[in-house]
Amino acid sequence: MTKKTPIARHGRQSSPHPLRAVATTALAAVAVLAVSGVTLGAYAAWDVTRSIRTVSLVSDQAAADAQAAGAEGPVAAPAISAIDGGVNLLLVGSDSRTGQGDAYGDDEGAELNDVTMLMHIAQDHSSATVVSFPRDLVVDLPECPGGGGYTAPINESLGQGGLACTVLTVESLTGLSIPFAAEIQFNGVIEMSNAVGGVPVCVADVIDDPYTGVYLEPGTHPLKGADALGFLRTRHGVGDGSDIGRISSQQVFLSSLVRTVKSDSTLTDFGKLYGLAKAAASNMTLSDRLASPDTMVSIALALKDIDLAKVTFVAYPNFYADWVPEGKVAPDTEAADILFAAILADQPVAVAAPGGVASVVDPAAPVAPDAAAPAAPTATADPTAPIDPAAPVDPAAPAPGTVLADGSTLLPDSVKGQTAADYTCSVGNE
Numbered sequence: 001m002t003k004k005t006p007i008a009r010h011g012r013q014s015s016p017h018p019l020r021a022v023a024t025t026a027l028a029a030v031a032v033l034a035v036s037g038v039t040l041g042a043y044a045a046w047d048v049t050r051s052i053r054t055v056s057l058v059s060d061q062a063a064a065d066a067q068a069a070g071a072e073g074p075v076a077a078p079a080i081s082a083i084d085g086g087v088n089l090l091l092v093g094s095d096s097r098t099g100q101g102d103a104y105g106d107d108e109g110a111e112l113n114d115v116t117m118l119m120h121i122a123q124d125h126s127s128a129t130v131v132s133f134p135r136d137l138v139v140d141l142p143e144c145p146g147g148g149g150y151t152a153p154i155n156e157s158l159g160q161g162g163l164a165c166t167v168l169t170v171e172s173l174t175g176l177s178i179p180f181a182a183e184i185q186f187n188g189v190i191e192m193s194n195a196v197g198g199v200p201v202c203v204a205d206v207i208d209d210p211y212t213g214v215y216l217e218p219g220t221h222p223l224k225g226a227d228a229l230g231f232l233r234t235r236h237g238v239g240d241g242s243d244i245g246r247i248s249s250q251q252v253f254l255s256s257l258v259r260t261v262k263s264d265s266t267l268t269d270f271g272k273l274y275g276l277a278k279a280a281a282s283n284m285t286l287s288d289r290l291a292s293p294d295t296m297v298s299i300a301l302a303l304k305d306i307d308l309a310k311v312t313f314v315a316y317p318n319f320y321a322d323w324v325p326e327g328k329v330a331p332d333t334e335a336a337d338i339l340f341a342a343i344l345a346d347q348p349v350a351v352a353a354p355g356g357v358a359s360v361v362d363p364a365a366p367v368a369p370d371a372a373a374p375a376a377p378t379a380t381a382d383p384t385a386p387i388d389p390a391a392p393v394d395p396a397a398p399a400p401g402t403v404l405a406d407g408s409t410l411l412p413d414s415v416k417g418q419t420a421a422d423y424t425c426s427v428g429n430e
Contacts, residue, residue: 248356
């Protein structure tokens with residue numbers, strides 16, 4: 001039996017620049033809140049929704065202004081099924097310490113969106129794609145009510161104009177329209193992981209991060225509470241010590257969380273569902289149209305039956321460049337164009353191979369009894385090695401952007417990620 005070593009509890013950090021927590025359970029929070037709205041009784045649903053905080057997006061305000069100017073009819077939230085080309089929902093993890101207690105260190109000033117994830121649900125409800133934007137991705141921040149209008153890391157957008165400004169920034173970067181958005185804070189991670197009873201996380205080798213006090217030996221660990229938050233926070237302890245590595249490690253947690261939430265034991269357990277919904281509602285701010293009970297029900301119906309293999313998590317492609325500050329990354333727009341063209345066309349996507357800078361396929365992953373024998377592994381080329389123009393090209397290998405037999409668009413190798421059906425392990429930073 002694998003020895004399971006608990007993570008040290010997290011108090012105020014002595015580092016002058018403590019890591020900002022990464023609340024990557026925002027996706028699961030919205031999904032669980034929606035599913036719970038369908039599953040729970042009328043009183044429970046009311047009890048959950050009455051504690052939700054709301055905020056208006058720029059598009060919401062424009063609609064309200066149009067109505068005030070004489071437009072007929074109320075400003076109504078569109079039904080998910082009625083949105084042409086699927087629905088886009090932005091999920092933001094805030095580093096704000098306001099109202100979160102003193103367990104996460106001092107408030108460092110400006111509020112930052114250290115997690116920014118875009119979820120696209122296909123119009124036929126057959127797939128979902130979740131794109132994580134690195135906090136250090138340097139982009140053009142558009143003019144927002146309250147700030148913006150300059151080039152900076154994407155995580156400055158929340159402090160410039162709140163959730164609405166982050167939505168505008170991602171819309172500008174991707175070319176997509178985003179009518180729904182949600183923001184989650186630190187305590188939501190702790191309360192949700194407690195409500196589900198813990199999330200099993202696989203660790204490939206030792207994760208030892210003195211900055212956050214996280215220590216995990218190889219094996220599978222059921223993480224919840226402060227341990228779950230600490231795992232999501234660790235950057236120095238995984239991969240190459242960067243935020244890019246942290247994203248792939250977070251995908252290990254998030255895919256396991258989705259599997260846990262969609263398991264029979266969770267979806268049929270009233271107590272767990274109610275606890276998850278309350279944890280989400282108490283620690284989230286939703287855009288006005290997302291907070292509509294009808295919209296939540298529509299999202300629940302759209303998400304609950306999607307096959308795990310069709311829920312894909314990817315990181316926005318990026319690279320280190322001379323024109324961005326040290327430690328920051330630039331957008332790989334060529335690869336991103338393929339990714340967002342597929343999303344705009346409402347097509348599922350497929351990564352070349354599961355895993356990333358800080359995650360690998362779990363060698364002990366369960367295999368279906370009737371599953372075919374896996375193909376022999378192929379060598380992975382060194383991405384830093386020079387390309388030989390005379391090297392033969394495998395004619396059988398599909399090119400990035402190719403639509404595969406299952407209808408998904410093959411993404412370039414530079415777009416890292418996995419599906420919720422992929423069992424992966426986090427890799428420690430040696």
